[in-house]
Amino acid sequence: MANAVMGYKQSSFPTKLAAISGIALLIFIILPFVFGDFQLSLMSKLLLFGSLGISLDLVWGFTGILSFAHGVFFTLGGYASAYYLKLNLSAASNTYGGELPDFMVWNGLETLPWFIAPLKYFPIALVATVAVPALFAYILGYFIFRSKVSGVYITIITLAISSALTTFFVSQQAYTGGTNGITDVSKLSFLGSPIPPIGLYFLILAFTVFVLALSWWLTQSNLGLILRSINENEKRIAFLGYDVAQFKIFIWTLSAALAGMAGGLFVPLNQFISPVYLAVAFGTQVVIWVAIGGRGTLVGPLLAAILLGQVQNYAEKVTQDWQLVIGILLLVVVLFIPNGLMSLLPKQLSLANLSKPKLLKTPDAVKN
Amino acid sequence: MEAVLSVRDTKMDGKMESVLSIKDLNVVFSGFKALSGVSLDVYDGEIVTIIGPNGAGKSTLLDAIVSKSPVFSGHIYYQGKDITNNSPHDIARMGIGRKFQNPNVYNELSVFDNILLALKGTHGIWASITAKLTKEKKGKIFDVLSRTGLVDQAFELVSSLSHGQKQWVEIAMVLAQDPSIVLLDEPTAGMTADETYMTGEIIKSISKSHSVVVIEHDMEFVKQIAERIVVLHQGQVLAEGSVEEVQSNPKVIEVYLGHETIKATA
Ligand SMILES: Nc1ncnc2c1ncn2[C@@H]1O[C@H](COP(=O)(O)OP(=O)(O)OP(=O)(O)O)[C@@H](O)[C@H]1O
Numbered sequence: 001m002a003n004a005v006m007g008y009k010q011s012s013f014p015t016k017l018a019a020i021s022g023i024a025l026l027i028f029i030i031l032p033f034v035f036g037d038f039q040l041s042l043m044s045k046l047l048l049f050g051s052l053g054i055s056l057d058l059v060w061g062f063t064g065i066l067s068f069a070h071g072v073f074f075t076l077g078g079y080a081s082a083y084y085l086k087l088n089l090s091a092a093s094n095t096y097g098g099e100l101p102d103f104m105v106w107n108g109l110e111t112l113p114w115f116i117a118p119l120k121y122f123p124i125a126l127v128a129t130v131a132v133p134a135l136f137a138y139i140l141g142y143f144i145f146r147s148k149v150s151g152v153y154i155t156i157i158t159l160a161i162s163s164a165l166t167t168f169f170v171s172q173q174a175y176t177g178g179t180n181g182i183t184d185v186s187k188l189s190f191l192g193s194p195i196p197p198i199g200l201y202f203l204i205l206a207f208t209v210f211v212l213a214l215s216w217w218l219t220q221s222n223l224g225l226i227l228r229s230i231n232e233n234e235k236r237i238a239f240l241g242y243d244v245a246q247f248k249i250f251i252w253t254l255s256a257a258l259a260g261m262a263g264g265l266f267v268p269l270n271q272f273i274s275p276v277y278l279a280v281a282f283g284t285q286v287v288i289w290v291a292i293g294g295r296g297t298l299v300g301p302l303l304a305a306i307l308l309g310q311v312q313n314y315a316e317k318v319t320q321d322w323q324l325v326i327g328i329l330l331l332v333v334v335l336f337i338p339n340g341l342m343s344l345l346p347k348q349l350s351l352a353n354l355s356k357p358k359l360l361k362t363p364d365a366v367k368n
Numbered sequence: 369m370e371a372v373l374s375v376r377d378t379k380m381d382g383k384m385e386s387v388l389s390i391k392d393l394n395v396v397f398s399g400f401k402a403l404s405g406v407s408l409d410v411y412d413g414e415i416v417t418i419i420g421p422n423g424a425g426k427s428t429l430l431d432a433i434v435s436k437s438p439v440f441s442g443h444i445y446y447q448g449k450d451i452t453n454n455s456p457h458d459i460a461r462m463g464i465g466r467k468f469q470n471p472n473v474y475n476e477l478s479v480f481d482n483i484l485l486a487l488k489g490t491h492g493i494w495a496s497i498t499a500k501l502t503k504e505k506k507g508k509i510f511d512v513l514s515r516t517g518l519v520d521q522a523f524e525l526v527s528s529l530s531h532g533q534k535q536w537v538e539i540a541m542v543l544a545q546d547p548s549i550v551l552l553d554e555p556t557a558g559m560t561a562d563e564t565y566m567t568g569e570i571i572k573s574i575s576k577s578h579s580v581v582v583i584e585h586d587m588e589f590v591k592q593i594a595e596r597i598v599v600l601h602q603g604q605v606l607a608e609g610s611v612e613e614v615q616s617n618p619k620v621i622e623v624y625l626g627h628e629t630i631k632a633t634a
Pocket residue numbers: 397402420421422423424425426427428429437469
């Protein structure tokens with residue numbers, strides 16, 4: 001008995017996982033030196049989309065809350081970042097000179113609205129890219145999860161939020177740039193000089209590693225166990241003393257914060273943000289990355305975002321009907337690989353398996 | 369105020385204090401009275417066995433205690449504190465553990481993880497992120513696993529276990545919670561005679577350090593463990609007493625035991 005206890009290995013970062021992550025990271029570090037400009041910016045974008053997918057995986061894959069609103073959190077972070085870059089255009093490169101962004105001038109604004117003005121300052125903008133989506137998600141989550149709303153109704157609410165915000169941002173032209181969004185923004189600068197594309201790539205790569213590492217760390221702890229339990233049967237765990245709503249609000253808000261950060265980095269890369277990313281279509285894309293990659297696998301959504309992005313890139317070149325190609329591909333994966341691409345990997349290699357909380361089979365330890 | 373008075377009321381001969389005190393409880397499901405006017409006290413370290421025909425309201429009584437079903441009127445006091453309609457997680461944290469009628473366990477987790485989840489301790493977010501699997505915790509987990517005979521299955525997925533073993537997993541979970549009161553809803557359903565006997569012994573050992581409320585149908589098993597029996601019928605307490613008293617009660621024979629005998633001989 002004592003041996004059984006002693007022999008039980010504590011879950012630590014497995015060597016195999018460390019080796020695989022090391023190699024993968026090395027590839028991503030070398031890639032930009034092989035890539036041309038186009039691939040460099042495409043891969044930067046796909047890493048951000050992958051991070052957004054990982055953030056959704058935390059709430060959907062692990063906790064079982066299917067959300068179409070992750071594009072919204074991403075875009076809220078994106079707008080915060082876009083205001084910052086827009087307000088930091090030099091007067092010379094601003095269409096009308098002066099400080100007021102062009103779209104505000106067109107829409108008859110004469111002064112910068114008080115709630116946008118502070119975003120001119122980097123620290124405030126940086127905080128806003130995280131805090132605005134997080135606060136929005138917190139308030140939303142508080143009402144959804146503290147009330148008795150559950151399952152498919154939550155998903156319907158996220159769809160409604162996505163549509164409502166799209167309409168709202170389109171209608172508030174003077175403040176949001178309407179359908180066009182915020183365009184012609186300045187380049188993100190570091191110590192006075194604009195960051196080159198390769199610098200942006202590495203910044204985004206570092207962010208992706210951060211999102212992945214944080215999510216891995218969280219999900220292999222007892223928190224991961226609790227989230228999986230909420231997913232399997234949320235009623236039971238309350239009778240073990242857990243406040244289910246509190247855990248849901250936490251992971252939901254954290255996930256939105258990560259999505260917002262991804263959106264914040266997206267604008268310097270993309271050079272604009274628009275309500276397109278608020279819309280249900282984009283929210284659905286995020287859901288697709290997670291579904292294709294494999295729910296609860298973290299790496300899966302990242303891989304899926306990169307693969308689908310690349311397939312789309314080549315399909316676009318070959319045929320006009322690229323959307324059909326993508327559609328058929330999705331259908332095949334969903335029908336024949338319902339647990340996503342990661343489920344094709346040998347069991348021992350999948351991150352899901354390696355990071356499964358404390359599920360270590362050590363039969364020798366028990367037999368003694 | 370009321371709570372204080374009730375504690376005094378429930379003192380038995382001024383000596384024993386009830387851990388759980390149920391007063392005039394009514395539970396109503398859209399017009400249907402599942403429990404009407406049920407009062408019951410559970411004292412420290414005793415085993416209370418609840419019997420009664422199907423649909424008598426036995427499970428509903430436990431549901432009301434752990435706030436799974438809302439109480440329409442009446443009160444539930446735990447250690448003198450009114451816990452009526454408190455949130456389930458608060459009630460669990462106070463020290464009331466519940467095993468459900470159908471094993472309500474996590475099939476996609478290992479036995480070990482099920483117990484780890486149930487382990488008494490902090491239930492906050494940060495605490496769960498930073499929680500370490502200490503030697504002490506492992507010891508506690510293997511302790512409840514050995515008490516329920518599950519050590520060899522510790523790292524198996526619960527979905528691979530038999531029905532009887534799942535029942536034990538849930539009993540082990542309740543033990544890991546280390547509650548003051550253990551509520552067990554038909555813990556031997558689906559068990560072989562040997563398994564049932566072993567469960568009886570487990571329950572007796574639990575009662576050395578906890579108060580236990582058991583719902584049971586199997587009269588052999590009831591005789592093995594019972595100290596005090598409460599008979600529920602159509603949402604009301606029909607009789608209360610020792611095994612002999614209940615067995616010789618004509619009302620009980622009519623609505624329940626007679627029926628059981630017929631079933632047994634058929
Ligand atoms: N959540 C609920 N909603 C509506 N009706 C319910 C609910 N729970 C129980 N009931 C009803 O209340 C009555 C008592 O049910 P309960 O499950 O407490 O019976 P029981 O004594 O545990 O029976 P059994 O021996 O079959 O488990 C039944 O008629 C049942 O249909």
